[in-house]
Each structure stands twice: as C-alpha cells, then as structure tokens.
Amino acid sequence: MSVTVKIHDNSALTKDQLMSAIKNFDQQGEMIGNGYRNVIKILTIGGERYNIKEFKVPNLVNKIVYKFFRKSKAERSFLYATRLLKAGVLTPSPEAFVEYKSAFTFGSSYYISKQLTYDFTIRKLIDEPECDDYDNILRQFTQFTYRLHENGIHFLDHSPGNTLIKKEDGVYKFYLVDLNRMDFKTLSYDERLANFARLSPKDYMLDIISDEYAKLIGKPHDEVRERMYFFSQKFSSSFKKKEAFKRKYYFWRKKKR
Template identity: 85%
Template structure:
C-alpha cells in the first residue's frame, strides 16, 4: 500500500521519526483504554510525548468510500483540530495524520496530536457527584458547550470522555478530543438541546446544565430542562436497545486484552 503523510507546518515531527514510531506502534507506547475499536497510545518521539490514534480498518464498503469519496477519520480529525483552534476552541495540538491506501481500497490510518496532561473529564462528575466545585465545573462546561454552539460547531460525539479538563488559576480549560465526527453549521434550538443527550442520564446534572444554558440563551429554565430531559431519555432508550441487540446477535465478539 502507498502511504500518505501530512505533518502540520508548525510541528517538530519529521517523516522519518514519525514513520519509525508507527512501525513500532504495536510493540511500544503506553496504551489508553482497551483498544476494542480504535487503539490509542502515548509514544515519545524525539523527547516529546504524542498521542497516536490508530483507527480500526474499515469494512469493505467503507474501504472504498474512504478511498474515493470521503475524507478518512484521521484526516478529518487533523483538519477539524486546526479549525477548532482557529475558532478559539481548545484541543490537543494536531500534529499529523497518516493513511495507507492501495489502488482501490483504504487501509489503516493514524491521527497524531500532542499528548495533553489534564486533570479529569466530565465522567468524574458522573462518578463522583460529591466532588469539589461540582456546580461550578458543570456550569463552566455548559458555557463551553454554548461557545461551541455559537461558533457553529456541532460536536456529534459530545460524551463524558471526550472533553478533557485542566484546572487553572482562574477556573477550568476544556479541550475537545475524538474529533472525527463534527458538523459546522448554524444549530437549531433542538439540535442544541439534543447535543447534551450523550453526557449523562443523571437528572441532577441536567438540572444544572439546563439552568445555566437557559440563562445563556435567555429562555425559561423549565422549557430548556424539559427539552434536555426529552433528548436524554430518547438517547438512553435507543442506547439500551442497541446494546441489547449487540448482546443477542454479537455475543461471539471478544474484547481485546
């Protein structure tokens, strides 16, 4: 297969050092997560820590789609990362992407960003509802999401693990990750409300989020809360049905160790 390598003009990476890291990807680095779908590792290249995401090889149809008709997940992550930074939205610095292609099909791809040392994610607020500064963190996160919406960013994977949070001397900084599914457009009211659906089924979280968002868009809290509840419950119901289907028909799948 031929290899496409795109490195950001401001990156310290070289093609040789990057390709050496990719060649050793299976044997080196610190694994993040279980690698069930995509494999994410932290590797040190020339003294700098990088986050490298190896995307799962697509199915046969998508091998053709990504080869000829659509940008790969790796390329989209790279381009969207740059676009976010241009709009004033934080994300770990996009450094490069790599694609493997044959004449007719698409193979593996990698997205490389600088490794960000962060303090926690929104999942902490789900797992530890008594954590310090809970209300303030959630309200600042809601303000961050409002900023996304006002900038025409529809982050389709707005879920608990996809916003990294760093505590600062003045508050909290929020960084988006897992960037390949986004739309850039003017969001409708319902699209804004539905964008919170993946974050938490916890009513007490949605109560705070809806209260803060209602203030930001100057709408009654009860109205905003009702719509957020509606979309959260709709998502939870659909997710449970999907998981039940997988359990019934894909029981033979095994997670990677």
Template identity: 50%
Template sequence: MYKYLRKSKAKRSFEYANKLMACNILTPFPIAYVENTNVFGLKTSYYISKQVDYDFDFRELIHKPLFPNRKRILQQFTEFTFQLHENNINFLDHSPGNTLIVEKPDNRYDFYLIDLNRMRFETMDFNKRMHNFRRLWLSKTMIKIMSETYSKLYHKTSEETYALMLKHSRAFQKKINSKKLRRSGRKMRFKS
C-alpha cells in the same frame, strides 16, 4: 471508500482540530495525519496531536456526585458547549469520554475536545442545541444545573431548557438501555 469518496477519520480529525482552534475552542494541538493506501483504497490512517496532561474527564462528574466543585465545573462546561454552538459546531460525539478537563487557578477549568472525526459545521437552533447534550448521560441534577446556565446564555426560560434537555437525554438513555437488553437476550418486564 475512504480513499476515493470520503476523507479518512485521521484527515477529518486533523482538519476539524484546526477549525476548532480557529474558533478558540481547545483541543490537543494537531501535528499531522498519516494515510497508508494501496490500489484498493485506504489501509490505515493515524491522527497525531500533542499530548494534553489533563486532570480528569467528564465521566468523573457523572460517576462521582460529590466531586469537588462539580456544580462550577458543570456550569463552565455548559458555557463551553454554548461557545461550540455559537460557532456553529455540532460535535456529534459530545460524550463523557471525549472532553478532557484541566484545572486552572481560581476555580477555572479548560475543556479539550478529543475524538474529533464526527462533527458538522452548521447553524444550531434551540432543539439541535439541546439534542447535542443527549450523549453525556446526565442525571436530573446535572440537567438542572446545566439548563439553568444555558438558558441564561441563550435567553430561554430555565423550564423550557430543562424540559427539552431532559427529553433528549432520556430518549437517548432509553435507546441505549434497550440495545443492551436486546444484546443480553433478556426481555423487558412491565408492571401490570
């Protein structure tokens, strides 16, 4: 299928990295992609990019509520995500492990996107923008900080931004938790 109907993940990653860089969005510098095919189609593909020496990834902010400068990092990450949205970039894998963070002088942070093969380049309305935060597994405290920052940039009230970000985030978390319960074979118990 990938050889004849759809671009390989490696080729998509390479092309998307170049599109991101054209929009001044950081990602490890794309070097090349390799596709190994035979008459039946794609066998393997590889995407090659420059190594980024990062300080931590977004997961640290979830698992360590007392992480140094956490609020400032979340605010700057929200500004970074806003820039994605303003450039009509819907990063479908906007999840905790796919953003590498580099600490800069003066409490500034650079954010690098990785695992790039799932993106859409489309206009993003308010609902789609808030939906894009859902995979980050945010706590209510994180949502409060991020929604306040995003609301100022997008000119919405912090209340409506918070409510919609929370709605999409909780719906995603509930879906994932339900899948885990089904896989484990346990039944959900509800209090009467």
C-alpha cells in the same frame, strides 16, 4: 500499498520519526483504554509525548468510501482540530495523520496529536457528584458548550470522556478530543439541547445544565429542562437497544489487543 503522510507546519515531528513510530506501534507505547474499536497509545518521540490513535480498519463498503468519496477519520480529526484551534476552541495540538491505501480500497489510518496532561473529564461529575466545585465546573462546561454552538460547532460525540479538563489559576479549561464526527453549521434550538444527551447525565446534572443554558440562550428554564430531559431519555433508550443488539449478535467479537 501507498502511504499518505501529512505533518502540521508547526509540528517538530519528521517523516522518518513518524513512520518509525507507526512501524513499531504494536510493540511500543503506553496503551489507553482497551483497544476494542480503535487503539490509542502514548509514545515518546524526540523527547516529546505524543498521542497516536490507530483507527479500526473499515469494513469493505467503507474501504471504498474512504478511498474515493470521503475523508478518513484520521484526516477529519486533523482538519477539525486545526479548525477548532483557529476558532479559539481548545484541543490537543494536531501534529499529523497517516493513511494506507491500495489502488482501490482504504486500509489503516492514524491520527497523531500532542499528549495533553489534564486533571479530569466530565465523567468525574457523573461518578463523583460530591466532588469539589461541582456546580461551578458544570456551569463552566455548559458555557463552553454554548460557545461551541454560537460558533456553529456541532460536536456529535459530546460524551463524558471526550472533554478533557484542566484547572489553571482557578479557571477550568476544556479540551475536545475524539474529533472525527463534527458538523459546522447554524444549530437549531433542538439540536443545541439534544447535544447534551450523549453525556448520559443524571437528572441533577441536567437541572444545573438546563438552568445555565436557559440563562445563556434567553429561554424559560422549565422549557429548556423539559426538552433536555426528553433528548436524554431518547438517547438512553436508543443506546440500550443498540447495546442489547450487539451483545446478542456480536458476542463473538474479541478485543483487538
């Protein structure tokens, strides 16, 4: 099986260091999450902390698709991170990606970035509605999302855990992660408002988000809020149906690690 290794020009990693980390990936590192789909670990290499994401090996059809027709999730993550940084959008520093391929199919792949120390994610605002500076954080996050839209960045996995937040000198900085699903285009009005739906926000969150976004986009608040409610409810209903289907037909699946 052949191996493709791409290391960012600004990275301090060497190919030998990277391949050693991948070779021993199962036996070392600090695991993040449950590893049900993809496995994410924090590893120290050369005195620096790195985040390594091992993507789940695709099914038979996608093994062929990723081999011949489409960039892998690891490569897309690397390319999109580089593109975001050039656009002034924060994301943990992209360091490298690694892919394993046979003559006719695609195997495993890894995306490597610098481990970022952050304070919390948007999930905190869902779980702790009484947290300090709640309104300000949510409005700054809405402004951040508006800037994404204005720059033609459609982050398709705009969900609670995929924006890391650091507070520096009273200002909140937002870092996007889990980048393999993005579009770069001019977003329609509905696409902009629907982009908040995956956050699964409470109604009181949507009230604040819609108020801030309406000001930014120059639309009536009631109109923006109504559309955001519609898209949020539509996503929630679809999500519940998918989860029920998985529980019924994929009950046999076990966690990878």
